[in-house]
Amino acid sequence: MGRSIMATVRTDQKQRALMRAVPNSFSRALASYFGSGPTDIPLAKKQHAAYVQSLLDCGLEVTILPADERHPDCIFVEDQAIVIDGHVLLPVPGHPSRVAEQPPIADFLSRQLNGFQVCGMFGEARMDGGDILRLGDIFFVGRSQRTNEQGIETLRDLLSHLGHELRIIDIPTDKALHLTSISSTPTDKIILAAEGYLTPEDFGELPDDCEVIMMPEEEVYGCNTIGFENGNVLVAKGYPTVLETLKQKGLKPIVLDMDQIREGDGSITCCSIFF
């Protein structure tokens, strides 16, 4: 038994995915890093539909919540809930415009995840789920524009309770939004990260069978992948070094055109919560 769920779920834990449909207001999504705002909403919907199909083809059960036109960023569900080993942490998202995206996601997860413990975040604590990366049972959190010290302490409390280690990585906030904007774990043994944004040392000492593989700076967007237990890996179109590296590792890349999602500063992992 075993699968892994990207970012906060190991590959052996990825059986279901929660997503949210693309609103017509997506052209107003926050965009300061990879993009300057989506311009072709029908194309964004088509690219999103191809992503959904790829998860279905990988054998996942996918639920798509309705879009909320009041929230242009609502497709980026990863930021709204962090699922870890039978627990759901509902963070206070780091950008005020994104806070009210959470209730339908929280409602859905609390109905689906019978027996899961749900924890909240309080006071000044802020966190986006996109700042959390999981390699097997080691967790990394980005200290970013969206995730602050108090948020990190809330996550640390939960992980200590679960017996997991948490390592903090400072995000270069002048050029990157989240930790998962610049790195990912296509397997439970591999971290892909972008030169010019991160170094292998940022991740600290890893178990002997794990490695950090650095990608060229210009392929930073391609460093965001989703890996599954059977070796399938979702990867964005247009990043040849990333693609070749995944193949060399014996993985099976599934290439997705993410151009319009990227325009809204969203990467592949941003569009799903796995559980």
Ligand code: GLY
């Ligand atoms: N557009 C995604 C975000 O800024 O959160």
